[in-house]
Amino acid sequence: MSLLPAALIDGVMYAAWLFLVAVGLTLIYGVMKILNMAHGSLYTIGAYTAITLVTQWLAGGSEPLFSYVLLIVAAVITGVVLGIIIEYGLLRHFYREEPVVLLLMTYAVFLILEDAVKLIWGVEPYVAYEPYGLLGNFTIGTLSYPNYSFVIVGAAILSGVALALFLKFTRYGKLLRAVIHDQEVSKAIGINVQRYFLYTFIVGAMLAALGGALTAPTISVAPGMGVDVIVLAFAVVVIGGLGSLPGAALGALIVGLVRSFAVHYWPEVELFSIYAVMAIVLAVRPKGLFAAAEPRKI
Template sequence: MSQIYAVLVDGVMYAAWLFLVALGLTLVYGVLKILNMAHGSLYALGAYAGVTLIGPWVAQGGNLYVSYLLLVLAAIVAGGAIGLIMERGILKRFYGQDPVVLLLVTYALFLIMEDAIKLVWGVDPYSVSEPYSFLGNFDLGDLSYPNYNFLIVGVALVAGVGLTAFLKFTRSGRLLRAVIHDREVSQAMGIRVSRYFVVTFMAGAVLAAIGGALTAPTVSVAPGMGVEIVVLTFAVVVIGGLGSLPGAAFGALLVGLVRASAVHYWPQGELFSIYIVMALVLAVRPKGIFAPLEARKI
């Protein structure tokens, strides 16, 4: 029984981390219809920006509670700035073209950012673990979990609930939903679609960067860390349905529980199990479980 509880707790914690990163990816696709391959590099950028900002703060004995705010601040600044440059400087020139072209453009941006990160921060790993250990541990039976993981769960819940509330209950959110539904009609009605595009892409970039920044105290921040996360988040949004926020939440929870089950019962198949689930879901629902219905064209 204790192992079942461990699977549930591990799965939820892993799912929260995945959802936080996948949320930005599915938001960008829902509005701009761009499958952003550079999302993993934005995640890595947030991790590097976070350790760069809190490293000196922790080394000088700064308040560790403040370090959590600094992590988020670093992610907002780095993700927002680079997201603005990417969207206004490059992506807007390719709107209206074949989706494959945009996919290749974002893949090129991914490669450029990976090399740019190496040029700025080098290839040596960075590690600042104090914020991770500072909050202590939570005991569940014979197992002990860092309380820092519950912080990530909380941030993921706030991000998901906050974005859902924004889309449903604010004027800007309703206008954004109109853009998602039909950008041409929205533009004809006077909605500044380009403004919503840039704000959405920046928001997606910031969410990816926050995911990276909050992950930074738990791992060694090193080149290539964005590659794995972009593969996992793609699996999440494909399972749930591209552009669907409930789909991203369900996909993250499913992947998290499957991965946790594999870790405890089939360790050698940990990563493989995720792709088994994705293949099974796509065999039944090729566009994902929560994929929106499309109008039938005659």
């Protein structure tokens, strides 16, 4: 029983990180119906960009607190630049093709970006722990946790709430929901669907990069780190239901808690536990827990 509080806290913190890295993936699929295999590379490049900016900033003896702003700036730069290049320069020319073609296109982009990372930053790991250690620690009973964990939890909550409020209460959010439900009717009433596709992909790329940027101070940033992320992100969105924002949140919480309890009580099955949960959920709900109803055209 002494492990229970630690397992619960670790599970919630891990779930927040999972949601942060998966929400962009589920947003892009929900609007564009594209399984973006390049999501992991966007996460990786966001981490590398953040490490580069923070390292250069701190090397000049500048104010360390501003490094937190640089993490967000890195995510914005990565998302906007790569989002425009990938969607406007590549994907929009293949929307009339079968979904598997777009899937393969994003996988090709993933392979290209993985090699681009090695060409630009090399293969040696990068570290910049200052933003992580600057905030200190907090204690709950006998347990000690870094305050930086609150940054990731807060970013995850803020991202989810902001997206939900945008989709439900703003004019552009309602138009985007129309695009999600029926692209043909949206075009017929004058909505520029391609423009919404571009904006959606940019926001999704920014969220992926934000996950990488906020994670960068807590790890050694190295090539290939996006591979594990894309696998976990797919597990989260598949459990929750592809394209569902509440599903991504619930999927992240389930995966986070299951993994945490496995680590604390049965470490040998940590990796297996995630896929076991995914298999059980899909056996009961093949399209996920919050799968959106598909319109039937007559």
